[in-house]
Amino acid sequence: MNGRPPELDAFLRRIGDGIVFGQVWIQSAVDGFLLRQEQDRARAIAELRDVPAQSLRLLAQYNAAGQFRPLRSSPDLQSGWVHRAANPAALYDALQLLYPGSLADWFAGQQTEPPVTSFADFASRQSGIYRSVGALSAGLVERVTRACCDPTVCLKRRLWRAGELPSDVAESKSLIPCLEPCAILLELSRRATKFDRETLLHVGVGGEELSTLRAALEAVRDRPEARGRQADFNDPLNPRRILWCLSRLPAAPGADDAEESG
Numbered sequence: 229m230n231g232r233p234p235e236l237d238a239f240l241r242r243i244g245d246g247i248v249f250g251q252v253w254i255q256s257a258v259d260g261f262l263l264r265q266e267q268d269r270a271r272a273i274a275e276l277r278d279v280p281a282q283s284l285r286l287l288a289q290y291n292a293a294g295q296f297r298p299l300r301s302s303p304d305l306q307s308g309w310v311h312r313a314a315n316p317a318a319l320y321d322a323l324q325l326l327y328p329g330s331l332a333d334w335f336a337g338q339q340t341e342p343p344v345t346s347f348a349d350f351a352s353r354q355s356g357i358y359r360s361v362g363a364l365s366a367g368l369v370e371r372v373t374r375a376c377c378d379p380t381v382c383l384k385r386r387l388w389r390a391g392e393l394p395s396d397v398a399e400s401k402s403l404i405p406c407l408e409p410c411a412i413l414l415e416l417s418r419r420a421t422k423f424d425r426e427t428l429l430h431v432g433v434g435g436e437e438l439s440t441l442r443a444a445l446e447a448v449r450d451r452p453e454a455r456g457r458q459a460d461f462n463d464p465l466n467p468r469r470i471l472w473c474l475s476r477l478p479a480a481p482g483a484d485d486a487e488e489s490g
């Protein structure tokens with residue numbers, strides 16, 4: 229017995245020549261472990277800013293544009309830094325600060341039957357203003373999940389099922405599993421019941437105008453600095469609202485022809 233949490237022992241065995249966890253590249257070093265943003269993997273350590281353990285929490289709280297990251301699994305962890313963890317316990321602490329609870333979830337996700345909570349069970353536990361999410365149709369749960377858990381906004385690999393949607397594969401996201409719906413998904417579910425009751429406006433736009441609308445939404449989706457606050461669903465530029473709207477747009481007439489001729 230070494231007194232280490234079992235998830236840490238299992239993770240140490242997986243590190244090998246290096247491993248990406250979330251967006252962090254972790255390597256064994258002579259004097260412990262080196263952690264840095266995956267994008268900085270090829271950069272010399274001397275070029276990176278040393279970040280001590282006490283600064284990791286702040287580093288993980290905000291992206292490079294200074295926006296708060298309500299989910300640490302959002303794919304906008306800052307780059308340009310290195311953290312030196314002196315031993316396995318320090319590595320564990322660093323990962324807890326960067327991705328709270330994720331090492332234990334990763335370990336639980338290795339089980340033959342991971343302990344996941346379905347949307348239905350999650351919804352049945354809600355009360356107050358969230359009680360209504362239990363009444364969402366299967367189709368609406370799928371649409372909410374697609375928008376909320378898209379890889380452009382969350383890197384956790386969803387293991388719980390949402391209707392007919394298959395669970396995520398690690399290659400499309402990361403090693404960190406999502407074992408149950410999160411608070412952001414709960415809020416989007418509540419909003420979705422409202423969106424669904426809204427009177428539809430029949431906006432008269434032509435095919436080319438529709439293409440422009442789609443391109444504008446995709447441009448915001450793909451530029452984190454252009455997006456609104458991640459946890460504020462009143463913000464029309466909220467990234468999940470953008471994804472929701474994209475999913476609602478019909479294909480522009482002739483889009484298939486354009487793709488074929490392009």
Ligand code: SF4
Binds near residue numbers: 376386406407413
């Ligand atoms: S529910 Fe979706 S958005 Fe929330 S942590 Fe899980 S995968 Fe990410």
